[in-house]
Amino acid sequence: MQQLILPVLLVSFLTTCTRAGDWCYQSQFACDHQCNAPGNWNHAHSDCEGRNQSPINVVTRKTLKDERLTPFKFDNYQQIFRATIKNNGHSVQVGVPNLSTISDGGLPGGYKAVQFHLHWGNNGGPGSEHTIDGEQYPMELHIVHMKQHYTDLTTALSDPEGVAVLGFFYERSTSANRKYEPIIKALQNIKAANGNTSLNSISLAQLIPPEKNLTTYYRYKGSLTTPGCTEAVIWTLFENPIPLSVEQLRAFSELKFQNGKQMVGTFRPVQPLNGRQVFRSGGAAILASSALLVAAIAMAFALSPVD
Incomplete structure (x- = not known):
């Protein structure tokens, strides 16, 4: 017994x-x-077992080119603003004035920025939520937007296309990214959960690659990647990563969860596609075609007879 x-x-x-x-x-x-x-x-939120959940693994060879995925129009992304950066117990989040907007890019109208937050691994290790062909990047930035006529995110999430999130990956660099210094410095003051501090003047444009490098991206329909997991998000994942030094990446791992544990591994595992199609922008196809063209020309020169 x-x-x-x-x-x-x-x-x-x-x-x-x-x-x-x-x-x-x-x-x-x-x-x-x-x-x-x-x-x-x-168990906490029933929507988290829906069929259109995020994040996902993008299998690039299975993506379909969509000519409607034109370059985005970024308005007031250069606008300098002051904000509060907060350790919300799950991530780092910054509220954004609704002046910054996006349109075009295959979106069904204009969307205004609401906030941005990040997901990361452990001391610069794998930590992105989305993966590309199985590769997990060190960190991922989400800039959250809602349709322009909505006044709050909760209402926008009741619309199946009410929210548009721009996702950016990070890569390790041998040198520090000076544009990120205001955020990296601020992290020292918000190590404890629910800590917040003023963020020095910053713009959304300084956080992301130059606009000319943002024509290559993937698109699919999914959900929030944290509970309640609401399936009301148009996702855009940009190919070109943002460089940060290992020291800058490690600074995020110095933050603490609500229970005082080191805040690391702040990503949800990838979710099943369940028949959804992932699309790629024309920019992605053009870049791939150019690479093939260069390879073909090189091959032709290699095979041409020498006099």
């Missing part, structure tokens, strides 16, 4: 450990901090 009691108690203990409290990332879960890790987010 005693041999049976131990396994039963162990199973009971593990069950208690895996289903309790609010949602959290896998890196945050511990039996002294019981919470719903990504595999159990549906």
